[in-house]
Amino acid sequence: MELFDSLKFKIVRRNIKIVFPEATDPRILGAAARLKAEELVEPVLIGSKEEITKAAAARGITTENFEIIDPDNFDRWDEMVESFVERRKGKATKEQAEKILKDVNYFGTMLTYMGITEGMVSGAIHSTGDTVRPALQIIKTKPGVSRTSGAFLMVRGRDQEKYLFSDCAINVNPTAQELAEIAVDSAKTAELFDIEPKVALLSFSTKGSAKAPEVDKVAEATEIARKLAPEYQIDGELQFDAAYISAVAQLKAPESKVAGEATVFVFPELQSGNIGYKIAQRFGNFEAIGPILQGLNKPVSDLSRGANEEDVYKLSIITAAQTLMEK
Known part of the structure; x- marks a missing residue:
């Protein structure tokens, strides 16, 4: 069985929620639409519903069946802020947390930490540091692993x-x-x-x-x-x-x-x-498929900024499969 056929078999119809913080990017939208249509992943898109819908329409994609979470109108915002402050153990005040969590990568990472989603894929328009730093601060490495x-x-x-x-x-x-x-x-x-x-x-x-x-x-x-x-x-x-x-x-x-x-x-x-x-x-x-981040408590994947839609699609499948490793 071809590699990705095998991975798809493992994750299909398991309703694994993967968050995409860069939801207006056409590469992300195209991959998310494929993943949703094939029942491989339940994409969770971060941002303004109006902006995401507009960007999707430009690609001929409808967002009717997508879950979209807008940080500016998130019903669990107070809970997220409190959870972030607790996780950072005194390194961020409530006021600082409210500012930090407006960053889509921090917001998406917190969704995964809180169990609202099971993994995250980012990096299409953000640097590796912007993607990995929130994961190291919030999700952190597994016991016995000092570094990702x-x-x-x-x-x-x-x-x-x-x-x-x-x-x-x-x-x-x-x-x-x-x-x-x-x-x-x-x-x-x-x-x-x-x-x-x-x-x-x-x-x-x-x-x-x-x-x-x-x-x-x-x-x-x-x-x-x-x-x-x-x-x-x-x-x-x-x-x-x-x-x-x-x-x-x-x-x-x-x-x-x-x-x-x-x-x-x-x-x-x-x-x-x-x-x-x-x-x-x-x-x-x-x-070369990756980088695949290892050692984190929950999977976060970092795309190359030169990634195409196929790269996003494949790395999302890998990320979803990684969620099964500890189950």
Whole structure:
């Protein structure tokens, strides 16, 4: 079964509510209409009903069956403000909260935190920081996870090949502990896409072939990750060729159960992760889907501002599927 067919099967007719703060954007409206028509997601649109209806009409879309929530006329506004002040634990007064919550990303994140919606998709016209910051402040990371991270699903040849690359979006230079947590979170994300997680922590060294503090960090992260999640196959430090090519693995890491068979590739820091996924995308003709934010208590997805309607549609399906991970 093709990847997205499998994900659609998991979420269809489950009435999963996903909030879209950028509801006047034509890409968002087009994707929301498709998701609604296919009964994959119940879109919740944020903003003025008049403005959203006008923008939708320009796309030939009717909003009659959409749930639209206007922050200026929200019947649970006082409850939201009180909940936000409590969640921020003294970092925002009531007056500050009322101002902050007029920001659509904060408002949408609070809808998810309060359980009115189950996840959020934003970023089509907002920066990553504008999307992720409210999620970190309000939804926060799961117990045992110190930081969120961003994974890319890499797909080529109608799902003949699919891998997970992380962290390629968030953490500039994670510590060994953070890298280990990223590895474990990535294994869990891989399972969502029916990828058997064989996790390789990447380096420019394989099993001590080079000596440097950067290598030591990856080796330490591997040991921590194994203790955190002994149920997963995790190995490092491995060079990419040793992780990916079985013939090289036989030479460089013959005793490894991951080398040569890796499906999840964890990069040691953001610079190499970002470069790596873009090389695979541009030279290797992989489709890069993401970033998929990992480690949050509830799913929030960050679109690229260069995203098209298809990107919004696919990331929304992934976000809806993520809501099922803890159920």
